Amino acid sequence: xxxxxxxxxTQKEIDTVVARVTGAGLRVHLSEGxxxxxxxxxxxxxxxxxxPLEAMAGVEKxxxxxxxxxxxxxxxxxxxxxxxxxxxxxxxxNLVVMAGPCAVESREQLLESAKIVKAAGAQFLRGGAYKPRxxxxxxxxxxxxxxxxxxxxxxxxxxxxxxxxxxxxxxxxVSAYADVLQIGARNMQNFQLLxxxxxxxxxxxxxxxxxxxxxxxxxxxxxxxxxxxxNVMFCERGIRTFEDYTRNTLDLSAxxxxxxxxxxxxxxxxxxxxxxxxxxxxxxxxxxxxxxxGLMIEVHPNPAEALSDGSQSLTPxxxxxxMNEVGIIAAAVGRKMA
Ligand code: PEP
Ligand code: MN
Numbered sequence: 001x002x003x004x005x006x007x008x009x010t011q012k013e014i015d016t017v018v019a020r021v022t023g024a025g026l027r028v029h030l031s032e033g034x035x036x037x038x039x040x041x042x043x044x045x046x047x048x049x050x051x052p053l054e055a056m057a058g059v060e061k062x063x064x065x066x067x068x069x070x071x072x073x074x075x076x077x078x079x080x081x082x083x084x085x086x087x088x089x090x091x092x093x094n095l096v097v098m099a100g101p102c103a104v105e106s107r108e109q110l111l112e113s114a115k116i117v118k119a120a121g122a123q124f125l126r127g128g129a130y131k132p133r134x135x136x137x138x139x140x141x142x143x144x145x146x147x148x149x150x151x152x153x154x155x156x157x158x159x160x161x162x163x164x165x166x167x168x169x170x171x172x173x174v175s176a177y178a179d180v181l182q183i184g185a186r187n188m189q190n191f192q193l194l195x196x197x198x199x200x201x202x203x204x205x206x207x208x209x210x211x212x213x214x215x216x217x218x219x220x221x222x223x224x225x226x227x228x229x230x231n232v233m234f235c236e237r238g239i240r241t242f243e244d245y246t247r248n249t250l251d252l253s254a255x256x257x258x259x260x261x262x263x264x265x266x267x268x269x270x271x272x273x274x275x276x277x278x279x280x281x282x283x284x285x286x287x288x289x290x291x292x293x294g295l296m297i298e299v300h301p302n303p304a305e306a307l308s309d310g311s312q313s314l315t316p317x318x319x320x321x322x323m324n325e326v327g328i329i330a331a332a333v334g335r336k337m338a
Contacts, residue, residue: 001048002070002226003039006060013058014039024051033228034201036060038071040226069222071230077263083231085160085179085203088123090233091265095335096294097326098124098162098205098267099319102309103131103139104146112301114153116316120323121337124180125150125159126296130166131308132186139307147177154179162205162296168196175202185210185237185272188220198227205267205296207235214254218262233265234258235296236287238273247275247312250283252290259291266291271298271312280314281322288329297322 003021005014014037018028021039024047029040041048053062063070070076082091090096099117104110104127114125129146131139142149150161162180165171166187174181180203187193188209197204204224208217217234224232236255238248250273258266270283284295300306300313314322330337 001041001045001053001062001064003041003053003059004061004063004071004076005037005039005058007036009037009058009060013056017053017056017059020056021048021051021053031198031227033198033230035230036228038226038228069218071225072218072221072232072262072264074261074263079263081230081263081265083203083233083265085124085231088160090203090267091293093334093336094293095288095326095330095337096124096267097122097297097323097337098126098294099297099299100124100126101300101306102298102313103128103307104142104149104163105139105307107149107152109301110146110149110153111156113299114157114159116301117299117319118157118159120316120320121327122297122323123160124162125153125157126162126182126298128164128182128308130164130170130174132164132166132184133308144173147174151177165193165197168193171196171200175200179203180205180233182235183207188212188217191220191223194220194223195227198224198229201229201231203231203233204229205233205235207237207269208239208251208254210238210240210248212239214257214261217254217258221262221264233267233293234262235267235269236273236292237269237296238275246273246279248273250274250287252283252286255287255292256290265293267294267296268292269296271296271309271314275312277303277312277314277318280312281318281325284322284326285329288326288335289333291333295326 268287
């Protein structure tokens with residue numbers, strides 16, 4: 001059983017609920033999130049059933065958990081979650097675009113990218129300052145210097161910043177600069193990291209692990225929500241299949257399934273999903289037509305010179321063309337591009 005306290009619950013109300021359940025012989029697991037507190041109950045079901053939990057002040061819901069996840073599911077919240085990220089709304093009828101280079105390479109490269117994606121109508125600037133690379137000899141990212149550049153680009157353009165956090169140690173420094181913490185595919189089941197970003201209270205973009213099932217992905221998101229952080233977006237970025245023409249197989253059926261199973265927003269990343277720049281535009285349109293709440297697109301001022309993922313990055317002109325075409329699809333399916 002979990003007790004979801006209302007965001008407006010006072011400390012006294014939380015203490016009263018805890019005292020009542022511990023007094024009844026149960027143990028509690030308390031997650032004091034930035035926006036709300038979740039109280040997990042441990043002990044005999046019989047004892048839980050006797051308590052009038054939903055009648056207690058400050059309690060929003062008391063939910064019996066039979067599956068391994070609950071907070072992410074539509075069963076407990078039928079309406080779409082809309083996340084307010086510094087005034088930009090993600091979810092509901094909005095369609096957002098997160099775009100920028102794979103990696104922050106230099107101040108000039110990043111500022112130029114930011115101006116390009118802003119001019120074409122994106123709301124978020126993406127770019128990795130910490131890069132989880134397959135080879136230790138590949139470019140690993142500019143780390144905190146890269147974060148400073150992202151913050152400067154936000155200052156100049158007004159774009160919100162989404163960037164990856166690769167380990168627990170860097171959660172606080174990335175949170176100081178970014179608007180959204182990205183959990184990369186390679187970390188989707190790094191449960192300690194999921195708990196840490198849950199505790200941070202920051203909006204989180206949770207990418208799908210390259211061999212993760214939808215069920216495992218939902219459980220990963222539950223880790224973040226169970227810490228009291230409900231500001232989570234899923235990001236479908238392709239999975240490993242037998243097909244090797246494309247870098248990954250973009251699983252748009254997973255995006256549609258998540259929209260059905262969960263109230264959280266779903267973003268689609270056709271750049272990593274295909275690995276081939278020519279395929280990004282058609283897949284972006286398909287994602288929006290299929291109900292995605294947003295797109296993540298890699299854009300580079302000069303893809304041929306990119307330090308990572310150049311072959312899937314769009315030129316400024318191709319990104320502009322994508323935005324024009326996506327705009328038509330968005331209007332046709334009743335989505336507002338902010
Ligand atoms: C990225 O967004 O650049 C990235 C590393 O993505 P993924 O974790 O999906 O591979
Ligand atoms: Mn990349």
